[in-house]
Amino acid sequence: MLWSSDFPQIADTTLRQLSRTIDRGYLTFSREYGASIEAFFDPLLHFLIWFERILLGAPWWSVVLVTAAIGYLAARSWKLFAGIVIALCLIGVFGMWENTMRTMAMILVCTLMSILIGIPIGIFMARSNRGQRAILPVLDVMQTMPSFVYLIPVVMLLGIGRVPGLIAVVIYAIAPVIRLTNLGIRLVEKEALEAADAFGASRLQKLIKVQLPLALPNIMAGINQTIMMALAMVVIASMIGVRGLGQPVLQAVTNQYFALGLFNGTAVVILAIIFDRVTQGFGLRLQKHREGAPQ
Amino acid sequence: MTLIKKSSLAAMALAISAIGTGVAQAACGNVTIAEMNWASAQAAARVDAFILKHGYGCDAQTVPGDTMPTATSMSEKASPDIAPELWMNNVTEPIERAVAQNRLVIVGNVLEDPGTNAGEGWWVPRYMVEKNPELTTIAGIKKNVGLFKDPEDPSKGRVVGCPSGWACQITTENLFKAYDMESAGFNLVDPGSGAALAGAIFKAYNRGEGVLAYYWAPTALLSKLDMVRVDLGTFDAKEFTDCTGIANCPNPKPNSFPVPEIKTVVATDFAQRSPEAMAYLKARVWQAKDFGAVLEFMEEEQANGEVAAEWFLQNRPDAWTQWVPADVATKVKAAL
Numbered sequence: 105m106l107w108s109s110d111f112p113q114i115a116d117t118t119l120r121q122l123s124r125t126i127d128r129g130y131l132t133f134s135r136e137y138g139a140s141i142e143a144f145f146d147p148l149l150h151f152l153i154w155f156e157r158i159l160l161g162a163p164w165w166s167v168v169l170v171t172a173a174i175g176y177l178a179a180r181s182w183k184l185f186a187g188i189v190i191a192l193c194l195i196g197v198f199g200m201w202e203n204t205m206r207t208m209a210m211i212l213v214c215t216l217m218s219i220l221i222g223i224p225i226g227i228f229m230a231r232s233n234r235g236q237r238a239i240l241p242v243l244d245v246m247q248t249m250p251s252f253v254y255l256i257p258v259v260m261l262l263g264i265g266r267v268p269g270l271i272a273v274v275i276y277a278i279a280p281v282i283r284l285t286n287l288g289i290r291l292v293e294k295e296a297l298e299a300a301d302a303f304g305a306s307r308l309q310k311l312i313k314v315q316l317p318l319a320l321p322n323i324m325a326g327i328n329q330t331i332m333m334a335l336a337m338v339v340i341a342s343m344i345g346v347r348g349l350g351q352p353v354l355q356a357v358t359n360q361y362f363a364l365g366l367f368n369g370t371a372v373v374i375l376a377i378i379f380d381r382v383t384q385g386f387g388l389r390l391q392k393h394r395e396g397a398p399q
Numbered sequence: 400m401t402l403i404k405k406s407s408l409a410a411m412a413l414a415i416s417a418i419g420t421g422v423a424q425a426a427c428g429n430v431t432i433a434e435m436n437w438a439s440a441q442a443a444a445r446v447d448a449f450i451l452k453h454g455y456g457c458d459a460q461t462v463p464g465d466t467m468p469t470a471t472s473m474s475e476k477a478s479p480d481i482a483p484e485l486w487m488n489n490v491t492e493p494i495e496r497a498v499a500q501n502r503l504v505i506v507g508n509v510l511e512d513p514g515t516n517a518g519e520g521w522w523v524p525r526y527m528v529e530k531n532p533e534l535t536t537i538a539g540i541k542k543n544v545g546l547f548k549d550p551e552d553p554s555k556g557r558v559v560g561c562p563s564g565w566a567c568q569i570t571t572e573n574l575f576k577a578y579d580m581e582s583a584g585f586n587l588v589d590p591g592s593g594a595a596l597a598g599a600i601f602k603a604y605n606r607g608e609g610v611l612a613y614y615w616a617p618t619a620l621l622s623k624l625d626m627v628r629v630d631l632g633t634f635d636a637k638e639f640t641d642c643t644g645i646a647n648c649p650n651p652k653p654n655s656f657p658v659p660e661i662k663t664v665v666a667t668d669f670a671q672r673s674p675e676a677m678a679y680l681k682a683r684v685w686q687a688k689d690f691g692a693v694l695e696f697m698e699e700e701q702a703n704g705e706v707a708a709e710w711f712l713q714n715r716p717d718a719w720t721q722w723v724p725a726d727v728a729t730k731v732k733a734a735l
Contacts, residue, residue, distance in 0.1 A: 120700050127701075135605055142550075153551060252594065259598035260605070264559075264590050265551045343592040345599070351563055351589060358564020 134261050145267045152266045156209040164201060168192045175378070179385025187381075191374045200349065200371045207338055207348035208375060210266065214273040214334050215379070219327060222278045226285025226326075227311065236286065243279045251276065251340045264345035272344070273337040280329035288322025289315050317391070324387035328380050335376045349375075427457035427673040431479035433464035434704060439617045441704025442693045442711065443483040443509060443685070446719070449708050453734035454727035455676050461704075470494055477502050477666035481680070484509050487660035494664060504670045506663040506680045510617065516687035519567055519615040519656040521558070521574075522626040524604050536630050537653075541583040546609040549586050556585040559599050559612035562592050566644075571613050573643045573651035574631065600624070619698035622691040631655040683722040689715055709735065 113119075159167060172188040175181075195204050229236045251272055258268045292315050300314045316323070339357075342350025349368045356365030430451055434444035444461050451459040462479050464472075469482050470490035474497035487494060497503040510517055523534050527546065533539030540547070549557035558580060561568035568589070575587045590596040596612065597620050603610035604624050611629070614621060634655040635643075642648040644657075663680055670677050692715070697707045712719060713735050720728045 116706075120702070123701050124699070131605065134602075138602075138606060149551065256594055256598050259595055260602050263550055263602050264588070264595050264599045344595040345588060345591045347589075351591070354591065355563040358562075 130257060130260075134257075138261050142262055145262065148270070149265075149267050152210065152213055152270065155213060156206055159205040159209045160202060164196055167205070168196075171378070175382045175385070178382045178389070180389070181385065184381055184385065188378055191378065195371050195374060198367055198371075200352075200368060203347070203349045203352065203368070204371050204375065207335075207350070207372070210269065210341070210346060210348055211273070211331075211334050211338070211375070211379070214270055214277065215327075215331050217270070218274050218278040218281055218330050218334065221274070222281035222326075222330070223285050223323070226282045226323075227289060229282065229286040230289035230315075239282070243282060246275050247279045251337070252343075255340075255344055259344055266346060268344050269341035269346035272341055273334050276337050276340075277330045277334040280333060281323070281326040284322045284326025284329070285319065288319030288326075291322065292318045320387060320391050324384060327383055327387070331379045331383065332376055335372055335379075338372055427451070427455055427676055430457045430459045430481065430669065430673075430676070432459060432461045433469045433473075433479045433482040433485075434461040435464045435466065435469065435482075435484065438619050438694055438697050438704075438707075439690060440484040442697065442707040445704040445708035446711060447481065447483050447680070447683070449712060449734075450679065450719070450723060450727070450731055451676055454723055454731040455673070455679065457673065457676060466490060473497065473503055473664060473666065477668055480666045480669040482664045485662055485664050487662055488657050491660075501667055504665050504667050506665055506677070508684055509661055509663045510685050510690060511687060513661050514658050516690070517616050517661055518628075518659045519570075519613065520628040521571075521611055521631065522600075522614050522621070522628055523611050524609075525625040525627050526607065527609055528627045534629075535627060537578050540611060540629065541578075541580065541585075544584040547585070547611050548609070549588070552586060554584075556583075557611070558585050558587050559590055559596060559610065560587045561613050562590055562596060565593075567613060567615075567656075569646045570639075570643055570656060573645075573648055574654065574656075577643070577651035577653045578631075600626075617687075617690050617694060619694045622694045623698055634658055679723055679727075683719075686718065689718045 114122075168189055171192060172185045175188045176185040192204075195201060225239065229239050254275065255268065255272055258271055262268050262271075296314055296318060297310065300310045305313065338346075338348060338350040339353050340350075342348065342354050349372050352368040353365050353372075355361065356368070432444050432448050432451075434441055448459040448461050451457040464479065464482070466486050467490065469479070470485065470493055472478055473482060474493040477497075485494070494503060494505070498505060523540070528534050531539070531543065531546070534543065534546075544556040547556035547558070549555050558571075558575060560571040560575070572587065575581070575585075580587070590599055596614070600610055600612050600614065600620065601624070602608075604626075614626070632653060632655050634657060635652075636657070638652055638654050639657055642651050643654045663683075665677070665680065689711070693707050693711050696702060696710055697704075700706070700710075702710070712731065716728075716732070719731075723731070
């Protein structure tokens with residue numbers, strides 16, 4: 105046996121029985137709790153549909169102007185304003201407006217959810233070493249487990265559509281913001297915290313007025329990565345029926361249409377850059393307190 | 400003659416004839432069999448490989464394949480030797496050209512009566528039809544939009560169509576237009592991938608919900624779930640080639656999915672090399688119930704083609720022993 109190159113593994117029949125028990129267990133779980141889990145996600149689904157309808161129903165020039173205005177307000181840069189207008193108009197000219205609006209709605213909600221859920225978890229991890237030890241492996245799994253492994257059970261539970269797509273994107277994209285929030289807060293200098301203590305700050309005040317502002321560069325990097333990863337998941341989401349830019353890309357892949365894939369892929373890149381510049385601009389303005397600090 | 404005893408002469412004659420049959424079997428030689436990446440094709444390929452190897456002494460090997468690449472490779476290069484389950488509808492042209500040039504031979508059906516037992520269509524769960532028998536017709540379905548609610552748009556019904564990039568997406572879209580489903584309040588939803596399509600059907604069936612979806616037989620899903628095919632009328636071949644099968648056809652007329660042609664195709668080289676193997680392939684026509692049983696086994700036990708083939712050969716002898724002469728059957732049984 106020792107010289108055999110075949111690894112001594114569990115008998116095939118036992119493996120199959122194990123697989124079957126797991127599958128049957130999941131089917132029973134899905135049958136019993138599926139309806140209530142679906143109902144739990146209903147408000148989120150309605151919000152997603154409503155938001156998409158708004159973006160699709162509004163006249164195109166208003167969406168372009170509002171997005172460019174948000175960009176200007178966030179970064180105070182006319183260049184960004186002009187860039188957004190040109191980029192969005194190009195997308196419209198090439199016939200990708202509706203898909204882009206769908207993807208924009210979906211990714212905006214996904215990014216929002218990732219940030220809203222991720223930053224508190226990151227703060228918790230920063231405070232607690234045990235929490236960090238427990239959560240880091242979970243983040244590793246979330247980032248590396250192949251998406252379809254958890255997607256198909258989710259589809260069997262919730263059907264195809266926006267909610268499974270949102271779950272898939274959030275699971276994949278939430279890890280950077282958690283990790284970098286944790287890192288940023290842990291990297292805040294001890295002297296700054298001591299000074300805050302000396303001034304009689306409560307824990308909440310320390311968090312909001314000292315730790316978070318000083319951790320901002322890292323947190324913004326985390327948000328940037330989360331946005332990028334959320335947009336990268338667009339095609340995987342389209343494989344479970346989410347409409348948007350992912351579907352033409354998927355069509356291009358299966359039919360070998362290079363140009364179609366290129367155009368829609370570029371639209372995804374443009375969206376990513378717009379989101380990123382807007383959030384980075386906002387983040388830089390939040391860090392005004394760093395101006396004047398030695399670089 | 401007197402120097403050689405009669406018995407030794409007889410022994411020599413026997414030996415020579417034995418060598419003769421040995422040579423005839425070894426002429427089968429190397430055989431490559433296309434194993435395509437869906438369950439029924441895998442089982443069919445592995446059963447053929449096992450029988451050819453252990454029953455006919457061929458050096459049979461399976462090679463991975465898929466309808467389009469295998470059809471191209473066989474029509475251009477006559478390799479692999481055997482495609483046990485080739486769905487001809489999308490590759491009729493190249494295959495018929497190769498047959499005309501005597502490079503390929505179409506052996507026959509792999510599944511008995513493919514018109515009834517195989518094919519694409521729109522399916523509804525049987526529990527819906529039991530409550531409401533008119534759901535087997537398009538007219539009945541259009542009247543009952545409310546039974547097929549789209550979870551993302553509850554005011555409308557949903558038809559789960561074909562994923563992007565599948566040839567059937569074109570047919571489904573045209574039929575959706577032709578039967579005017581949109582004005583009846585239906586949405587045609589693209590599930591994105593084959594896995595999501597199966598998942599969506601499975602989820603609805605599991606919860607007892609209403610679902611109208613594209614699917615094809617023979618598949619594990621359809622042998623596991625009890626679904627009924629919707630009657631889309633008789634198939635009009637001319638309309639199909641002119642419009643229903645063409646993308647963005649402006650004015651599709653009501654039509655059905657094409658009757659499937661699923662044939663075993665072999666390279667002429669191999670056919671001439673090994674007439675016994677050819678006789679086996681000609682006789683080997685699967686019954687629908689056996690195919691279904693194998694697919695269910697593969698689904699239940701998460702078995703691959705190889706395991707399923709062995710299960711079939713062991714547990715359904717009355718099915719396959721009819722395809723082979725008795726001595727081959729004994730050899731195959733001994734090898735199990």
